[in-house]
Amino acid sequence: MSDPMNPNRNPIEAELAGVEAVQAPDSLRRAVRDAVCEAERVPARRGLRIPRPRRLVLAGGALATLVLVLAVALGGGGSTAPSVADAAQVALRPATAPAPPARAGGHLLTASVDGIAYPTWTRTGWHYVGARSDTLAGHRIHTVFYTAPNGTRIGYAIAAGDALPLPQARVVRRRGVAIRVLVVHGATVVTWRRDGHTCILAARGVDAASLVRLASYST
Amino acid sequence: MPRLDPQALVEHLDRLYRAAWALCGSREDAEDLVQETASRVLARPRQLHGQDELAYLMRALRNTFLLTRRTASRRPQVRATLDQVDAVEPRSTTRPEAALAHREVFEAIAELPEDFRLALVAVDVVGLSYQEAAAALDTREATIATRLHRARDRVARRLADDDAPEPAARDAAREGSGSERSLR
Numbered sequence: 185m186s187d188p189m190n191p192n193r194n195p196i197e198a199e200l201a202g203v204e205a206v207q208a209p210d211s212l213r214r215a216v217r218d219a220v221c222e223a224e225r226v227p228a229r230r231g232l233r234i235p236r237p238r239r240l241v242l243a244g245g246a247l248a249t250l251v252l253v254l255a256v257a258l259g260g261g262g263s264t265a266p267s268v269a270d271a272a273q274v275a276l277r278p279a280t281a282p283a284p285p286a287r288a289g290g291h292l293l294t295a296s297v298d299g300i301a302y303p304t305w306t307r308t309g310w311h312y313v314g315a316r317s318d319t320l321a322g323h324r325i326h327t328v329f330y331t332a333p334n335g336t337r338i339g340y341a342i343a344a345g346d347a348l349p350l351p352q353a354r355v356v357r358r359r360g361v362a363i364r365v366l367v368v369h370g371a372t373v374v375t376w377r378r379d380g381h382t383c384i385l386a387a388r389g390v391d392a393a394s395l396v397r398l399a400s401y402s403t
Numbered sequence: 404m405p406r407l408d409p410q411a412l413v414e415h416l417d418r419l420y421r422a423a424w425a426l427c428g429s430r431e432d433a434e435d436l437v438q439e440t441a442s443r444v445l446a447r448p449r450q451l452h453g454q455d456e457l458a459y460l461m462r463a464l465r466n467t468f469l470l471t472r473r474t475a476s477r478r479p480q481v482r483a484t485l486d487q488v489d490a491v492e493p494r495s496t497t498r499p500e501a502a503l504a505h506r507e508v509f510e511a512i513a514e515l516p517e518d519f520r521l522a523l524v525a526v527d528v529v530g531l532s533y534q535e536a537a538a539a540l541d542t543r544e545a546t547i548a549t550r551l552h553r554a555r556d557r558v559a560r561r562l563a564d565d566d567a568p569e570p571a572a573r574d575a576a577r578e579g580s581g582s583e584r585s586l587r
Contacts, residue, residue, distance in 0.1 A: 195559040199508045200527050206505050208420035212434045216416055216441050220409045223445040276435070277442055369431040 214266075215273055218320055266320035266343075268351040268366075268384060272373040275327045275339030275386040279314025283328065286312075295328060297342040300378055302328045303402050310338065310398070323348070338387040338398070348382040351375065358400035365392045374399045407449040411456040412441050418457065418529050419464055421509075425524045426468050428513025440467040454538060461529050462539040465521055511561040512554075519554035522547050527555070 194200070208216075284295035284302070292301040293312060304312060310330040318325045324344040331337045353366035353375075363376045373386045374395040383402065385395045412419075419440070423433035444463050451459050512523055525536035526547065533551075537544045 194527065195555050196508075196527070196562065199504075199558075199562060203421060203505045203508050203528070206417070206421050206424070208416045208437070209430075209434065212420065212437060213413075213416060215438055216412055219438075219441050219445055220412055223409050273438065277438065369434055 211267075211270060211273065214270060214321075218318070222319060265346065265348050266323055266325075268348050268364075268373070268375045268382065269368045270320055271323075271325050271341055271343055271348060271382065272339075272368045272371065272375075272384050272386040274316075274318045274320065274325050275341040275384055276371055276388065277316065277318075277327075277339075279327075279329045280316040281314065283312040283314050293328065295326065297324075297326050297344050298379070298381055300342055300381055300383070302340060302342075305330055305398065305401070308398065308401070309333070313337075336387065336389045338385055338390060338395070340402075341384040341386065343382040343384075345381075347377050347380055356396055358396065361400070363396055363399050365396060378402075405451045407444065407451055407456055407459055409445055411460060412444065415457050415460055419460060422461065422464055422524045422528045423468070424509045425512040425528050426464070426520060428510050436464065436468055436471065439471060440464045443467055455531075455535060457529065458531055458535040458539045461525055461531060461536075465525075465540060507562065508558075511558045514561065515554050515557055519550050519557065522550035523554035523558070526551050 284293045286292070286304050286306075287294055287301070290306065291304055293304055295302050295315060302312070306312075310332055312328055313331050314329040316327050316329075318327070323346075325341050326344070327339045327341040329337055329339050351364060351366055353364035355362050355364050357363070361376050361378075363374050365372075365374050367373065368386070371386050371388045372390055372392050372395055373384060374392065375382060375384045376399055377383070383399070385399055387395060416437070419437050420433055423436040423440075424430055427433050427436055440460070440463050444460070449459065454462070512520060512528070515523065521540050522536060525531045525539055526533065531539060533544045533547050537547045540547070
């Protein structure tokens with residue numbers, strides 16, 4: 185649909201102008217901001233070593249205290265915990281560290297979060313292959329990755345500290361434990377609580393029943 | 404040599420997301436692509452080599468798109484059986500008709516051949532100049548101009564032809580009457 189009177193005119197100008205209103209979803213914005221903050225953390229700490237005038241430090245401290253007080257007073261102390269969906273997206277990212285070794289006995293890995301150890305799952309056909317650690321809104325999320333011989337991958341994330349809010353999802357019970365099954369941006373996710381912590385399995389190309397079965401081994 | 408400020412990822416996030424949606428054709432894949440790109444870019448300090456930050460990020464997005472798509476094509480896929488599984492965080496919009504229009508535009512772009520798609524995304528979606536797009540996509544400005552012209556025409560035709568007759572019937576009609584509206 186080029187304009188014969190003006191061959192340089194963009195024939196889809198109006199349509200492209202329309203899509204300029206499309207914004208990134210909040211979950212993606214949060215994930216990217218967290219990743220950027222994480223990447224900037226080391227340079228920011230270096231910056232604190234630069235000597236500053238004492239009164240500036242004091243003024244900064246007072247300002248920070250004021251902001252904190254206002255935030256608590258105005259914010260009503262609302263939870264800033266990440267959602268299970270946020271944490272599941274971390275479990276879908278690539279590994280950044282080698283897999284932890286297995287403990288003697290072969291059923292558990294040496295890696296653990298607040299006393300909850302990761303399984304080896306070797307008898308199920310899955311093999312532990314890597315790990316990563318992230319921080320989402322102050323919650324440390326540690327993930328161990330497992331792969332099947334066909335290349336599919338599962339991320340097993342455990343959130344340190346308080347449990348994350350329960351998501352709206354289908355609930356199945358295995359061994360008395362409520363396992364919630366949901367879909368997050370096309371990925372299958374199951375989550376359950378163990379010892380007050382949130383545990384999450386997230387994968388693409390793995391059916392929900394398989395994840396529930398693996399989760400039931402880990403409750 | 405100037406380095407990429409990681410905050411550029413936050414600043415240009417909306418553009419990158421739109422570009423990723425146009426490249427992938429789906430919102431979910433677009434989110435994955437942007438996250439993967441951010442993860443790669445942030446893995447170590449990046450030097451801009453004279454490029455604008457947005458051009459650098461477009462190049463990173465394109466490289467990640469090509470790499471992840473090739474990796475995915477090599478990986479055997481097990482089809483998920485997600486019967487009776489609830490979706491979390493259903494998206495809602497106060498303007499569903501606008502959302503539908505956006506999706507159609509992105510889907511039309513995503514159906515373009517890869518080279519055309521990348522040129523259109525770099526110039527029309529991200530907003531790079533022909534020179535910047537050529538550098539980001541490792542090609543010449545003249546090539547960008549040609550691909551862009553053809554890409555725009557194809558997208559325009561796709562968006563206009565939703566209710567039009569099949570191509571064979573349309574060609575026959577064009578030959579017969581000679582009065583059909585030009586879509587070029």
